Amino acid sequence: MSLAVLSVASEAYPLIKTGGLGDVAGALPLALAAEGVQMRTLIPAYPAVRRAAQAAGMTVLDLPVGVADQAGGRGNLLAFNAHGLDWLALDIPHLFDRPGSPYLGPDGRDWPDNPQRFAALGRAAAGIGLQGVDGWKPQIVHAHDWQAGLAAAYLTYSGEPRPGTVFTVHNLAFAGKIPLAQRVPLHLPPEAATMDGLEFYGALSLLKSGLQFSDRITTVSPTYATEICTPEGGMGFDGLLRARGDAVSGVLNGIDIQAWNPATDPALSAAFDAKTLNKRAANKAALQARLGLAVEPNTLLFGVVSRLTWQKGLDLLLEVLPELIGMGAQLAMLGAGDRPLEDGFKSEAAANPGQIGVVVGYDEALAHMVQAGVDALLVPSRFEPCGLTQLCALRYGAIPVVARVGGLADTVIDANPAAIAAGAATGVQFSPITSMALTQAMGRTAKLYAQKTVWAKMQTNGLNADVSWRGPAQQYAALYRSILQAA
Numbered sequence: 001m002s003l004a005v006l007s008v009a010s011e012a013y014p015l016i017k018t019g020g021l022g023d024v025a026g027a028l029p030l031a032l033a034a035e036g037v038q039m040r041t042l043i044p045a046y047p048a049v050r051r052a053a054q055a056a057g058m059t060v061l062d063l064p065v066g067v068a069d070q071a072g073g074r075g076n077l078l079a080f081n082a083h084g085l086d087w088l089a090l091d092i093p094h095l096f097d098r099p100g101s102p103y104l105g106p107d108g109r110d111w112p113d114n115p116q117r118f119a120a121l122g123r124a125a126a127g128i129g130l131q132g133v134d135g136w137k138p139q140i141v142h143a144h145d146w147q148a149g150l151a152a153a154y155l156t157y158s159g160e161p162r163p164g165t166v167f168t169v170h171n172l173a174f175a176g177k178i179p180l181a182q183r184v185p186l187h188l189p190p191e192a193a194t195m196d197g198l199e200f201y202g203a204l205s206l207l208k209s210g211l212q213f214s215d216r217i218t219t220v221s222p223t224y225a226t227e228i229c230t231p232e233g234g235m236g237f238d239g240l241l242r243a244r245g246d247a248v249s250g251v252l253n254g255i256d257i258q259a260w261n262p263a264t265d266p267a268l269s270a271a272f273d274a275k276t277l278n279k280r281a282a283n284k285a286a287l288q289a290r291l292g293l294a295v296e297p298n299t300l301l302f303g304v305v306s307r308l309t310w311q312k313g314l315d316l317l318l319e320v321l322p323e324l325i326g327m328g329a330q331l332a333m334l335g336a337g338d339r340p341l342e343d344g345f346k347s348e349a350a351a352n353p354g355q356i357g358v359v360v361g362y363d364e365a366l367a368h369m370v371q372a373g374v375d376a377l378l379v380p381s382r383f384e385p386c387g388l389t390q391l392c393a394l395r396y397g398a399i400p401v402v403a404r405v406g407g408l409a410d411t412v413i414d415a416n417p418a419a420i421a422a423g424a425a426t427g428v429q430f431s432p433i434t435s436m437a438l439t440q441a442m443g444r445t446a447k448l449y450a451q452k453t454v455w456a457k458m459q460t461n462g463l464n465a466d467v468s469w470r471g472p473a474q475q476y477a478a479l480y481r482s483i484l485q486a487a
């Protein structure tokens with residue numbers, strides 16, 4: 001029997017993406033279709049989403065009742081199909097029709113009315129969950145991260161019979177904190193301001209709403225699911241998460257293996273697969289040329305594709321660049337984020353032409369070129385709920401060199417002697433997450449790179465690993481069904 005699920009997210013590839021959340025929200029519905037789940041995806045109608053809706057011949061629907069009131073009576077839902085997904089775009093122009101980042105204004109800071117903006121998203125999700133839309137009513141509402149967190153509170157506080165609810169934590173670091181005084185304008189009842197509601201260190205947390213009121217909480221890897229239940233990894237939510245007990249679980253992310261397919265990728269200079277890994281050489285040369293690096297086929301080329309933030313640990317890499325240079329290796333970096341990191345890497349590139357190449361910005365095609373061209377991809381994250389770039393690396397024959405944390409620990413098999421002897425290794429893990437351990441990991445990578453047969457076996461293992469959404473989609477479908485059975 002087909003299962004109706006509403007997915008609620010603040011971004012979804014390919015219409016709008018700032019990071020892995022967008023990838024997941026865009027890919028999961030496609031994989032779930034094969035599991036008998038009919039998913040519709042609710043996202044805000046940012047300008048790019050509106051354009052896609054218009055191009056796809058959208059149907060304009062009324063907003064659910066309470067939502068329209070809260071939005072001052074202005075707005076619609078735009079229903080359309082595009083890229084294989086069934087979209088519902090929340091079109092409230094005074095909240096969402098703004099160019100640029102979905103979250104930040106032109107000054108690079110959060111839009112001051114983000115509480116109102118994402119409350120409207122949660123409110124719309126709850127409205128659709130309770131009233132249905134267009135003759136369709138979800139049996140499950142699946143909300144992602146703090147921006148969609150209020151869906152659970154609005155559903156619960158309505159007091160009406162509600163659909164099942166799943167909340168997925170992609171990043172616990174973003175609590176979605178808003179002042180307590182916002183409770184009234186956001187139509188939340190007085191109990192929302194208590195410990196058993198959304199109260200979090202003297203504020204309201206939209207993330208806490210999802211954790212508190214959802215039938216099941218998932219996060220994006222089993223190891224992160226364990227980490228967030230500890231004081232070290234719980235970001236203040238560990239007590240609540242421990243209290244939720246078995247309701248918390250980890251489902252590993254996949255990647256879209258059509259969009260990330262080295263055999264058909266239009267961004268590459270040369271297509272390749274597990275049997276034609278020698279063709280990667282052309283991609284390496286093209287990447288070296290593009291980033292102004294010396295075009296040297298045998299020089300170990302490290303790569304980075306990342307947001308440049310504290311989470312990603314790239315300040316550690318900046319610290320150890322002299323060691324990387326001393327090893328005679330090269331670095332190809334694509335990233336954007338915190339100014340001091342952007343500036344730090346840019347000035348290292350200027351000081352080390354031919355050896356360090358840096359592109360600051362967001363460039364989907366270049367991200368594919370990096371994965372296809374580098375020998376090893378560095379992911380020194382301090383914490384990482386899942387991480388997708390190491391999965392892309394596996395699929396593109398780049399050896400992931402990762403911090404042993406969160407989803408990185410769950411997806412990369414370290415090239416220790418036992419794993420090499422068993423023919424199972426796919427990458428390099430390091431711990432603790434320090435500049436010294438990172439340097440040692442780079443050194444270990446160089447030694448492996450020199451052993452051509454071992455290296456090639458690791459690459460082939462990566463290309464043969466299943467990084468698709470098939471397994472994860474089966475787990476989500478089973479989770480949805482178990483909620484309905486328990487109800």
Ligand code: ADP
Binds near residue numbers: 305335336386389
């Ligand atoms: P996070 O969501 O924490 O940023 P993930 O590894 O889960 O990290 O996902 C990051 C996604 O964003 C990947 O698809 C990656 O390829 C992409 N990405 C990150 N930075 C850039 C960039 N500067 N240009 C293009 N794509 C990027």
Ligand code: GLC
Binds near residue numbers: 170387388407
């Ligand atoms: C978050 C996490 C990242 C994860 C992504 C998708 O952005 O930082 O680890 O892969 O969400 O779940």
